[in-house]
Every structure is written in structure tokens, then in C-alpha cells.
Amino acid sequence: MANILGLMKQAAELKGKMEALQAELEQIEVDGAAGGDMVTVTVTPKGELKKLTIDPSLMKPDETEVLEDLIVTAHADAKRKADALLAEKMQALTGGLPIPPGMKLF
DSSP states (O other), rough: OHHHHHHHHHHHHHHHHHHHHHHHHHOOEEEETTTTTEEEEEOOOOOOOEEEEEEEGGGGGGGGGHHHHHHHHHHHHHHHHHHHHHHHHHHHHHOOOOOOTTTOOO
């Protein structure tokens, strides 16, 4: 019985830490870039696009396809960094315990 109470206490502590981490992640923004920083994006760990910056030299009608590719690449770069940051924070929170698939912060 003591083991069950201990597990319940640990679960409650973990829940509190998860809620604190969710609040912290709401404030974090991650930058991604492509084309030698000619296109940069800022995203949240949830993947929400907050900012897009495009070098004016790319604003040519014949460069549309290149610009589109750079935006997608910059977003993918930022998302990869955000996912890595989230995984790092989750590992620190759980002490390295694996989180079952489907249990996400968001």
C-alpha cells in the first residue's frame, strides 16, 4: 500500500512539473534559417510560426520558387530545433524515463 501511495505522490509531482513546463514552453521561441540566413523564421515548440524575415534580394518574380523552398526549409530547421529542445526538457523533467507514445505536452 505504501508503494501505491508513493507512486501517486510521484505522479502528482510529475503532473505539477509538466504543467510548469507547459507554461515555460509558451514563452520559448526558436529560430530557424535557410539560404545563409536569407530567410529566417521564429516558431514556438508547438510549431506556431511567430515571425518570418525575408532578405529583400529574394523579392524578385523569377525567384518565387527559390523563396518558397527557403521558407519551407527555414521552418523545418526551426521545428527540428524546437523538437530537440522539447525532448531535452522532457528528459530533464522525467529523469530520463521514457514517455509512452501518445503522451505529449501539447
